[in-house]
Amino acid sequence: MSPSKSKPSRSKAVSKSAATAPKAATRPAAASTREAKRSTGGAPAATERAPVLADVRARIDGIDRQIQALIAERANFALQVGKAKGPLKAAIDYYRPEREAQVLRMVVDRNDGPLSDEVLVRLFREIMSACLAQQEPLKIGYLGPEGTFSQQAVHKHFGHSAHGLPLASIEEVFQEVAAGNADFGVVPVENSGQGTIQVTLDMFLTSPLKICGEVELRVHQHLMSRSGRLEDIERVYSHPMSLAQCKSWLRQNLPKAEKVPVSSNAEAARRARGSDDAGAIAGASAGHVYGLKVVAGPIEDRPDNTTRFLVIGRELLPPCGHDRTSLLVFISDRPGALFDVLSPLARHGVSMDRIESRPAHTGRWQYAFFIDVLGHVQDDALSAALRELEKAAVQVKVLGSYPVAVL
Ligand SMILES: O=C(O)C(=O)C[C@]1(C(=O)O)C=C[C@@H](O)C=C1
Secondary structure, X not given: OOOOOOOOOOOOOOOHHHHHOXXXXXXXXXXXXXXXXXXXXXXXXXXXXXXXXXXXXXXXXXXXXHHHHHHHHHHHHHHHHHHHOOOOOOHHHHOOHHHHHHHHHHHHHHOOOOOOHHHHHHHHHHHHHHHHHOOOOOEEEEEOOOOOHHHHHHXXXXXXXXXXXXXXXXXXXXXXXXXXXXXXXXXXXXXXXXXXXXXXXXXXXXXXXXXXXEEEEEXXXXXXXXXXXXXXXXXXXXXXXXXXXOHHHHHHHOOOOEEEEOOOHHHHHHHHOOOOOEEEEEOHHHHHHOOOEEEEOOOOOOOOOEEEEEEEEXXXXXXXXXXXXXXXXEOOOOOOHHHHHHHHHHHOOOOEEEEEEEEOOOOXXXXXXXXXXXXOOXXXXXXXXXHHXXXXXXXXXXXXXEEOOOO
C-alpha cells in the first residue's frame, strides 16, 4: 500500500567520530582473529587477542560516554522545546507526530550502515519517546490484553515510554479516545494477506475521531503451548485472522486439531496456559506474557505478512511533507457517481492508493467509500480536488492527514 521507500541522495559524509577513530577500534574483530590464527598456525593466540579486545572495549566505553552525554543534552533541548510551546498541560499538547516523522526520515536518509534503517529508527523512536515522557507519558489505548500485535504496534509507533492501556475491543479503543481517557488509540485496519478489518472502517462511519498516523508491523505467528510439544496439542486457539494466516501450516502439521477462534491472540495465549492439550497461535510476546513455550514459528503462510494499524486521535495534524489523507465519501445511488467523485483526484494529479466500499448504514444499498490519497488536505492540489469532489458527493468526511509510516 505505501509507496516504496527511496533514498536517492544518500550523503556519503563520514561522521567526525568515525573519521577520527583509531585503527584498533574500526578494525573488524573477525579480521584480527583471522590474522591471529595465521600467525599461530591455526589456533588464535589467547595472549594476542586479549589486548585487542580490551582496546576495542575501551573505545566503546568512550563512545558510550559521548552518546550518553548527547542523549542528556538532547533531552534538555526537548524540555526547552516544550517550554517554547508555552504553558501546556498534558503530554498530548507536547506531542508532535509530524515532527517525529521528519526526525525519523532524516535518520533513514543519513544511514550508511552497518545498522539497518529499522534498527536505527527503533533506537531514535525510543529516544524521542523518552524525551517526550519527561513532561508526562502519553496514554495509548489498544486492543488488549497485553501481548497483542496491537501492543507491538503501540511500541513501534510511540516507543516504550508511552503508557499502554489494554482495552477489550476496537469499539472500546474508539470510545476511550473520544472520551479523553486515552490520548490516542491504535487499531488494526488491514492485513496484507487477509484484507480489511471491517469493524475498524465501520467505526469511522459515525465516530468524530481523526486518523493521526499509521503503523506497519511485520506479523510473525508462533504456535505455543504449556509443554512446547506438538504431539500434545488437540486444540488451537487464536484470533480468526491469525488462524487464516496460518491455514496451510495448520493443515500440514495439525490437521486433526480443533481450531477455536477467540477475540485476540493474547486471549488465545491466556487460554492455552490453562491446559496441556491446548496451543495458541500468537506473537512471541504473548507467549512471554503468559509463560508458554514455542512449539514452532514463524508459521505464517506468507513470509511478507504485514498488518497496517491506524493511530486515532481527536485533532487533525499539520503537514510533515510526506503525508497520506484518508477520506470517507458518501455517494448517491446513480450511474457514474463514483466516476464523478474520483475524476477530480485524477485531474489534479492526486495519487490514490486505496479505495474500499462499505455499506453506509444510511439506507439500503447505499455505500460509503474509504479512499486513501497521497498528500495533505492543506496541499494545493488535494484541497482543489477536494473542493470539486465535495460537489460530486453526498458527503465527504476528511478522516485525517497524517505522516506516511516511516518504516
Ligand atoms: O520538536 C518538538 O516539538 C519536540 O517536542 C521534541 C521531540 C523530540 O524529541 O524530537 C519530542 C516530542 C515531540 O513529539 C516531537 C519531537
